[in-house]
Amino acid sequence: MSQLFTPIRLRDLEIRNRVWVSPMCQYSARDGVPNQWHLVHLGSLARGGAGLVITEATAVVPEGRISPADTGIWNDEQQAEWAPIVDFLHDQGASAGIQLAHAGRKASSQVPWEGRGAVADDAGGWQPVAPSAVGFPGLREDPAELSGAGIAAVVEAFAAAARRSVAAGFDLVELHAAHGYLLHEFLSPLSNHRADAYGGSFENRARLLLEVVDAVRAAVPDTLPVVVRISGTDWTEGGWTIEDSVRLTGLLREHGVDLVDVSSGGNVADAPIPVGPGYQVDLARRVRAEGGLPSGAVGLITEPKQAEEIVASGQADVVLLARAVLRDPHWPLRAAHELGVSVGEGVEWPPQYARAALG
Numbered sequence: 001m002s003q004l005f006t007p008i009r010l011r012d013l014e015i016r017n018r019v020w021v022s023p024m025c026q027y028s029a030r031d032g033v034p035n036q037w038h039l040v041h042l043g044s045l046a047r048g049g050a051g052l053v054i055t056e057a058t059a060v061v062p063e064g065r066i067s068p069a070d071t072g073i074w075n076d077e078q079q080a081e082w083a084p085i086v087d088f089l090h091d092q093g094a095s096a097g098i099q100l101a102h103a104g105r106k107a108s109s110q111v112p113w114e115g116r117g118a119v120a121d122d123a124g125g126w127q128p129v130a131p132s133a134v135g136f137p138g139l140r141e142d143p144a145e146l147s148g149a150g151i152a153a154v155v156e157a158f159a160a161a162a163r164r165s166v167a168a169g170f171d172l173v174e175l176h177a178a179h180g181y182l183l184h185e186f187l188s189p190l191s192n193h194r195a196d197a198y199g200g201s202f203e204n205r206a207r208l209l210l211e212v213v214d215a216v217r218a219a220v221p222d223t224l225p226v227v228v229r230i231s232g233t234d235w236t237e238g239g240w241t242i243e244d245s246v247r248l249t250g251l252l253r254e255h256g257v258d259l260v261d262v263s264s265g266g267n268v269a270d271a272p273i274p275v276g277p278g279y280q281v282d283l284a285r286r287v288r289a290e291g292g293l294p295s296g297a298v299g300l301i302t303e304p305k306q307a308e309e310i311v312a313s314g315q316a317d318v319v320l321l322a323r324a325v326l327r328d329p330h331w332p333l334r335a336a337h338e339l340g341v342s343v344g345e346g347v348e349w350p351p352q353y354a355r356a357a358l359g
Contacts, residue, residue, distance in 0.1 A: 002339045003312040004304070004319070005346030008051070010258045010294075012223035013171050015095045017051035017346035018311050019332045022261075022298050022320035023099040023174070023229075025056045025066060027111040032059060032072025039085050045325055046094035049332030049347045051318075053094050055082075057101035057176050060161040061154075064102035064182070068124045069111050073098065074157065079164040086169040093348045097172035098165045099229070100158055100216070104182030105130035105143040105191070131186045131208075132193040137269040151198060151208060154182070159215035166220050173220060175212060178231040179266030183209045187230075187248070188240040188267050206248055210255055217256040227296075228252055229261040232283030235271040242286055249291025261296040261320060262287050275299075278306060284316040296320050304335035333357070 005017045021042075028037045038055075046053050059065040059072040072078050082098070089096040103109075107128040108119045118140045119125030129150060130143035146154070162173050177183035185191040186208045192199050198207050209228070217226055230248065234240045249260050262284040265273050273279075280299035288295035297316035301307050307319045325331045336347040337357065343349055349357045 002308060002336070002341050002346070004308045004339065005336055005341045007346060008294075008317060010172070010225035013095060013225050015051040016093060016348075017049075017332065018318040019050050019307065019335065020052040020296065020318050020320045021045045021050045021054055021325055022322040023054045023056050023176070024322050024326070025070060027067055027069040027113075029069055029071040032062065032065065032070065032074065032078050034071050034078070034081050034085060038071065039088060042085055043088045043092065044329040046089040046092035047350055048325065048328075048330040049336065049349075050094055050321075050325070051332075051346070052097050052172065053089050054097035054099050054172075054174055054320075057099050057103070057181070058161075060100055060102055060157040063107060063126055063129065064104075064157070065107060066101075066103040066181075067109050067111050068119060073100070073161045073164045073168070079168050082165075082168040082170075090169070092350070095171045096169065097174055097227070098168075098170045099174040099176050100161050100165070101176035102154060102157070102182040104128060104180075104185045105134070105136050106139055106180055109139055130182070131191060131199065134191060134193065136180065145194075148196075154208070155211050155215050158212045159219040162216040162219040166224065172225045172227060173216060174227040174229055174261060175209075175216065176229050177209050178229045178263045180231075180268075181266070183212065184231055184240075184267055187244070188234055190234060190236065190239045191267055202244065202247065206251060209248075210251060213252065213255045213257060225258040226256060227259045227261055228257050229263060231266055232262045232264045232280065232287065234267050235265050235273045236268045239268065242283055245283065245287055246290040249287050249293050253291070253293050257293065259294040259296060259317065260287050260291065261298065262316075263298050277302065278310070281310055281315050288314070288316060294318075298322070304338045307335065308339060
């Protein structure tokens, strides 16, 4: 029996298998509103057999977008346009997750294929906000340090976005606290130089994330899972470490988080990251073993047997795929076929494609 294609239950949500689609920015929205591209992109991944499909980093406020072309869920129009996308994911048998995000000092950046660096104000850019007035190399050099009132507004924005996510039909909410975006910026001493209740000690640097978790947990039904994506390490001396991540995981468990999605890096421009197949899996293993929560592994997981081994050996509870499913949206169906999984055992072939399941 394949462990990769066994269901996983988080609170009242049963997800059909443990192959999840990682959030991937599409840079294809206008004014934060998802469109037909997002329907086809996300819908194809659901049709391909994934258990859970998670949206790209979806901003909770306009200034929280990574680029002007990112999706959002801060207004009624955005919420309304997410709803039919969620419906289609459900029609394909997948669960639907939304990643709520605030880009912090890495906001107002160019769409990757249009260039690098920050978007100028006269081209639709804006001044980012951050825990401290320290810019990220190559982007805006003038982020505004968040005031106490600004921090409170961020917390409420995440809660409001979570309420909209439930109204749009999403089954799961993931909070983006990784990759050098706002919540990660507060966690890491490399980007958080504050001297108030949100800076300095580990407890203070974790305060904003925990306040966001509490606000979101209160905004959604008790039955709905809340997941947090973290960077397991900054890969840089003096930065956030895997030991910090394990310690944080224990706090997240106490605050009602159901799973930790473990990535790494993103807060240091030139960090020496040892990129290679499954290079972040051990971070997920430690979070699971030492932090006391289920974990997700992500990062250059590309082959079915590799993914099966990660789950079957208890290194992580789920795997999240990104580039592998961009290359092959039907990766889960192919993996099920290679692993000898029968239809109905954690994977459903669309009837239109059933002939491909037989040979």
